[in-house]
Amino acid sequence: MSDLGRVLRLDARRTALLVAVPVLTLVGTAAAGLSLHSTVPYWDNAVVALVDAVRLAGPVGAALAAWTAVRERPLDYLRDLTARSPATGALFDLLLLSAAAMVSYVTVTAMVVAVTLAQGGAGQLHIVGVASGAGSLILHVVAGYLAGRAVPHRATAALVLVAASLWAALRVPGTSWWTLLPPAAFDEIALFTTLRPRVLAGQVVWTAGLTAALVLGYVLRVTRRLWLVLPLLAALAATAVATLDLRGSGGTVVPVRAEQVCREWPLTVCVHPALREALPVLTAAATPLAARLAGTPGAFTRVEQLPAWKPVTVAGGVATVHLDEGLSPGYATRAVRQISRSLRDVHACAASPGSPDRYRSLVDAWLLGEELPEVPDARAAHAFASWSEARRRAWFRLNFDAYRACALGPANFRRDASPGVSKRAKRAATDANAKPRRQLRAPRG
Template sequence: MDSRKGVSREELKQGAVVLLAVLLVLGLVSAWSVLIPGVMDWDNIVVAVIGSLRLTGPVAAAFAAWVAARRRRADRLRALTTWQAVRPPLAILMVVVGAFGATMTVLAVRALITGEGDGPLPGGVAMGAAGLSLYVVAGWVVGWVAPVAVAPLAAGFGTYALFTWLAGGAPWADRLAPAVHDPYDALRMMPAAAFTDQALWLVGITTAILLGWAALITRQTLALAAALIALLAAGTGVARLLGEPQEVAASENIAYTCQEWPIVVCVHPGMRGGLGELGSTFTTIAARLAGTPAAFNRVEQRSRSDTEEAGKGVVPIHVDDLDAGYADRAASEFVEGLARPCPGSPAGGYRAIVVAWLRDEPLPSGPLPEHRRAATWFARLTETQRRDWLRMFFTDFATCRLQSRYFGGDVRREPPAAPSYPMNPPYEHEDTAPSRHEAPTPGRARRPGGAPASAEPGGSRHAARR
C-alpha cells in the first residue's frame, strides 16, 4: 500500500510488528494464567492457549478495524477486485496466526523440556488459530462498515462481549464460541473430534464472512458462490459439533499413573508430580481408618462431575491442581465426607475432634466444657488406642451420635455393665492415687479409667481379722 490508500506500507509494517509483540506477550501471560499449576499435560497447554484468545482476540479485532477504517476512507471511489479486497485482512491474519503459533511454540518447548510425549491435539491447535481468525475478520468488517475513530474500540469490546456471552450461554451456544469450558478439568475434556468439528465451524464461518464481504463490495458472483460453499462447511461443522457429546470422562479410559506402595495412589499422568505428597497424606488416613467401614487401600483421582460409584476399598479424590496444599485440600474434602455435619448439636464438637485427628491437625477445644474435656482425654490416648476407639465408635461418628461418655465417660454417674473402654487414661478431674486423707485399701486396685477392680483373693479375710 502507498500513502494515498490511508495507511502506508511503513505504518502497516510497524503496526504488524507491534501487534505481533503485543499478541505474543499477552498470549503468554494469559495462557500461563490459565495453566493448571503443576500439571504438565498437552491438553492443558492447548486449552490454555485457546483460553488466551479471550484477550488476544479483541486486540487483533481492534487492529483489524483500525486498518479497515483507514483503507475504506482511501478506497471509497476505487473499484477493487476480489484479491485486492481480501489481501489486507489476509495479511493481518498471517501476523495474528503467527503470534498464536509463537505462543504455542514457547509452551510446547516448556512441555518438551519436562518430558511430555504424544504432542498436542492437532484439532485443538487448529481450533485456536481458526478462532483468532474469526476475531480478525469480525474486526475488519466492523472497521469497514463504520470507518470512524471509535471503530477499533467498538470492534475490540464488541467481540469480547459477544464471545464471552456465547461461552457462558446455553450448552449449544458455548460450542460456537472460540473458547473452551472454564475451569479446565484434566479428567473431563472435550473429545478430540469436537475440537476438529469446532475448527471446521470456525474456519467455515470466517471464510463465509470474509468472502461475503468481498462479494458485497466487488459485486463478484464467484466470491458469493465461494462464500455459500464456506457457509455449507460451517453448517456441517455445527451439525457434527452439536451431535457430539459435549465432554467425556477421561477417567473412563485414562491410563493412570500410580504409586503402588504402601497404598495404591493413581492420578492423571499430567499430575504425577503429586504422587509423593498424596501417597504420604492418604497413607496416614488409611492406617487410621483400617478396620472401619471406611477402610480403603486405593486412592483414585476423579473428575468432580464423575458420578460413577467407586468400588470397595477405592477412594475417589478431587485434585484440581498441584498448587501449595493440594494434598491437604483433597484429604480434608474426603474426611469431611466420612461423617454428616452436626449443626447446632453437641455431637458436632465431638465430630470435630475426630475429624481433626484424621486430618492430622491440632484437636479443637470446642465450644462447650465437655468438648474441651473430650479433646483433652482424646489427646492423651496413644495412636493405637485412637484407632481402636474409632473402630468401636465409627458408626456413631458417621451418624452424628457421639456423646461425652464415649470420651472416657464418668463411670461414677453412669456405671456401665462392663468397662466401656479398657484403655482409658485418667480424667483431668480424677486422680488414681489415694488421697492424703484416705487410707489405701489393701488389695484394691483401680483400672486406667478410674473404676475400682475386684479385690484380690484373700483381701476380705485380712479385713475381717482387723
C-alpha cells in the same frame, strides 16, 4: 510504468503491517499465561489457554486490520491505474494481515506447548483445537479489515474493537450453546474429562465457512462476477451446518479414561498423571490416617483419585479422594478429610442429635493429627487426651461402630469403657485371684 512502480512500492509497504506481530504476540501471551497459571499441566487446558488468547488477541487484531483498511483506502485509486482486478489489493492486504496474525499465534502456541511440556503435561494435544483458534483469529482479522473497507472512517477501528470485545466477553462458559461459537468460551477442563472433538471440528468448519463467505462476498461486490455466488452459498451452508452441529453437540467435554500413576510405599497412592507431583505429599498425609484406621472396618492400604462425579468411599481396603482443585495449597489435608468424612454413616448421623457429633469431632481431630478441640464434656476430653497412642487405637477399634454412626457419648470415654480396664478384664482378674485360694483350702477339708 511509473504508476505501476508506485503501486508496487505501495504493496511493498504492506510489510509494515507486520508491526502487528509483536502487539498480538504480547496480548496473546498475557492471556494464555493467565489461563495456564491456575491450571494443572493438562493438554486440554493448553487448548483452552490458546482459545483464551484468541478471545483477547482477536479483537485487537480486528481493530488493527480495520485501522489498516481505513488508512490505505484513500490510495485505492493507484491500484485502479493497473490492469489488475480491483479486489487484488484488498486480498493482498488480507494475506499479509493474516500472515502476521498467524506468526503471533504460532509464537503463543509454542510458548503454551513449551510450558505444558516442561510441567509434564498429561493427555494429548488436540490439533483440531489449535486449528480452531487459528481460524478464529483469522476470522477476526478478515471481519475487521472488511469493516474498515466498508466504512472508511477513523472511528471504525475503535468501533470494531468494542464490538469484537463484547462478542468475546459477554458470554459465560457453559450457559448456552452459542458460547461455543468462536472464539469459544471454555471453562477449565477437569481431569478425567477431555474436550469433545465434535465441538472443536464444528468450530473449525464454522470459522472457515464464515471467513470464506466474507471474502467471497467482498470479491463478488467488487468484481460483479456472478459465478462467485455458488461458492458463496456453499460457504454460508457450511457455516449454517456447523452452527446446528454446535447447537446439538451435547456439551463441551466427555469423560476419558486415564492411566493413573502410583507410588507403592508405605501406601499405594494413585493419582491422575497430571498430578504426579502430589504423590509424596499425599502419601505422607494419608499414612498416619491409615495407621490409625488399621484393624477397623475403615482400614485402607490404597488411595485412589476419582473423577469429581464419583463418590468418595472407603471400602475393600481402598480409599478414594477427589483432587478437583489440583495442587492448590492444602490439597493433601482436604484429601484426608474426605476420607475421614466418608467413614460416616450419613443416615445414622442425620438421625442423631448434635452432641454425639461433638464427641466425633474429638476423634476426627486425632485421626487427622490435629489439635484436639474443646467439647462441652471436659471429662471425656481430658480422658481421651491423656491416653497414649496405642490405647487410643485399641479404644477406637472397640468403638468404631459408635463413631461411624455418630453415637459416641460420655459412656464411651469412661475408664471402664476403655480397653485397658474393661469390666471383662476386671472380672477375669478377680476370678484369677479367687481360684488359687479355693485350691489351697481344698486339701484341709
